[in-house]
Amino acid sequence: MKIEDIINLQNKALNEIEAAADSETLEAVRIKYIGRKGLIPDLMKGLKGADPTDRPEMGKRVNELKNTFQEKFSERRNQIESSRTESGDKTFDVTLPGQWRGLGKKHPISYLMERAIDIFHALGFTVADGPDIETVFNNFDALNHPPGHPARDATDTFYLSDGDLLRTHTSPVQVRHMLKHSPPVRIIAPGRCYRRDTPDATHSANFHQIEGLYVAENVSLADLKGDLAHFAHEAMGPETKVRFRPHFFPFTEPSVEVDFSCHICRGDGCRVCKQSGWIEIAGAGMVDPGVFEAVGYDTGTVTGYAFGMGIERIAMILFGITDIRDLYENDIRYLRQF
Ligand code: PHE
Numbered sequence: 658m659k660i661e662d663i664i665n666l667q668n669k670a671l672n673e674i675e676a677a678a679d680s681e682t683l684e685a686v687r688i689k690y691i692g693r694k695g696l697i698p699d700l701m702k703g704l705k706g707a708d709p710t711d712r713p714e715m716g717k718r719v720n721e722l723k724n725t726f727q728e729k730f731s732e733r734r735n736q737i738e739s740s741r742t743e744s745g746d747k748t749f750d751v752t753l754p755g756q757w758r759g760l761g762k763k764h765p766i767s768y769l770m771e772r773a774i775d776i777f778h779a780l781g782f783t784v785a786d787g788p789d790i791e792t793v794f795n796n797f798d799a800l801n802h803p804p805g806h807p808a809r810d811a812t813d814t815f816y817l818s819d820g821d822l823l824r825t826h827t828s829p830v831q832v833r834h835m836l837k838h839s840p841p842v843r844i845i846a847p848g849r850c851y852r853r854d855t856p857d858a859t860h861s862a863n864f865h866q867i868e869g870l871y872v873a874e875n876v877s878l879a880d881l882k883g884d885l886a887h888f889a890h891e892a893m894g895p896e897t898k899v900r901f902r903p904h905f906f907p908f909t910e911p912s913v914e915v916d917f918s919c920h921i922c923r924g925d926g927c928r929v930c931k932q933s934g935w936i937e938i939a940g941a942g943m944v945d946p947g948v949f950e951a952v953g954y955d956t957g958t959v960t961g962y963a964f965g966m967g968i969e970r971i972a973m974i975l976f977g978i979t980d981i982r983d984l985y986e987n988d989i990r991y992l993r994q995f
Contacts (some may be wrong), residue, residue, distance in 0.1 A: 658703045660711065663718045666696060667725065674729045680737050683730070690726055697723055765972045765995045766865055766984060769892070770847045773867050773968070776891045777845045780884060782869065785844040787830035789851070790821050795829035799951040800908040815851050823851035826965055827868035828908065831944075834870065835952035840959045841873035847968070858980045865968035872944065872954070872961030878911070881941055881962040889917050893975055896923070900935065909942025909963055920974040928979055936974045939966040 670690050677683035691697050700719055707715050741749065763771070774784060787795075797809055807813065808825060815823040830846035846868040854860040871880065882901060889897040898918040906912040917938045919930035926932035941964035946956040969981050976995050978984065983991060 658700070658707050658715070660715060660718060663700065663715065663722055666700060667722045670696075670722075670726055671729055674726075674733050677733060677737075680734065680741075683733055683737060687730055691723070697726065759989075762993055762995075764984075764992060765976055765978075766968055768995070769968050769972055769975070770865065770867065772892055773888070773966075773971075774845065774847065776888050777867075777869065777884075780843075780887065782843050782845045782871075785830050785834045785846045787824070787827070787833050787846060787848065789823060789849055790817065791824040791829045792821055795832045796822055796824050796826075799832040799948065800828055801945050801947040801951070802907045806907065813853050815853060824848075825852050826850050827866040828963070828965055830868055831870045831963060832948075832952060835872070835949075835954060840954060840961075842961070843871045843873075845869045856982060858982070859973075861969065861981050861985065863985075864981075867966045867968060869941075869964045869966075870944070870961060871963075872959050874959060876943075876960045876962055878913075878943060878962065881943075881964065885915055885939065885941070885964065892971065893917065893920050898924070901941075904940065904942075906940055906942055908945050908948045909940075910945045912940070912942035915939040915941050915964065915966075917971075917974065921977045929974055929977060936970060937967075938970050939964045941965070 670686070673686045673689075674683065677686050689695055697719070700722075704712060704715060704719065778784075793809075796814075797806065802809060814825050817823070827846045827848050827850060830844075830848070834842060834844055834846075848866065848868075849863060850866050851863055854862055856862060869884075871884070878901075882899065886899045889899050896918075897920065900916045900918075901913040902916065904912045904914040915938050916935040918924045919927060919934050919936055921927050921929045922934065924934035926934050930936050941962065944961040944963050949956045949959070949961075969984060972978060972984065973981065
């Protein structure tokens, strides 16, 4: 092998690169010269047989050949690529509309659940979980519902054939948690609930709640109000007001219903708040001693508050949704706007 052989091969290779008119031909040139069994690797193998005095010089030349080949090859490939796009090659029509890939978005209910978890997390609450299918004991008995309580009625509650039921609130998670953990307890439990309600603008047979439970020494109604007010301010803005109205629940004493001032009309009255300026968001109260007894807590040393907030209610005033059913129609055009 002589130095001329290298020079000849170089000239030939560069001419062929220059002459390649499309990427297929150019690729063939690449394989021919620097593919695994190409002419340049071949030449390198041939170096071994060259005259030892010429060998260093030849080695240098072959390396140069390889580098020059790579350089010219890339140049030519870029030329071919850009001329293809400029001339509107058949394989790529720049006038076609792009492929639209819809970006996903969280459902308003998921968004609010996650937001609520974050807010309560910052107050030291952890998330507890329970199943949608519950026992009568967890859903009613342990929560102090007397045998004839109307909520137990089959016209209000979905019973399964084995006697279990679809939980009517997230409160059974309180029971499950307290049976397994001793105080202090500070949990929230977000989840689905089921009631035999006829769907209308503000009712759905399947809705979502966030349960809260805080049991320790000296927990008071003031803690409840402070924590719910903090939640309202974080979730809906610092101007949101919170009010308690006396109420009754079998498992809390005293019990309250919690209203937030309407986010839409700022309390003036509108369609969403039915002109009252307030929206009922939660049921709450101090845990009834009867519940502590059912789960084996010492009523002499601990007190606790509990609340159950309706997520849909919050979504309605936060986003100005006038019909709860719109949340479940799964019309992406509608849901996308929140
Ligand atoms: N579970 C009650 C309901 O669904 C709300 C509630 C929770 C009330 C906790 C008091 C304490 O209406």
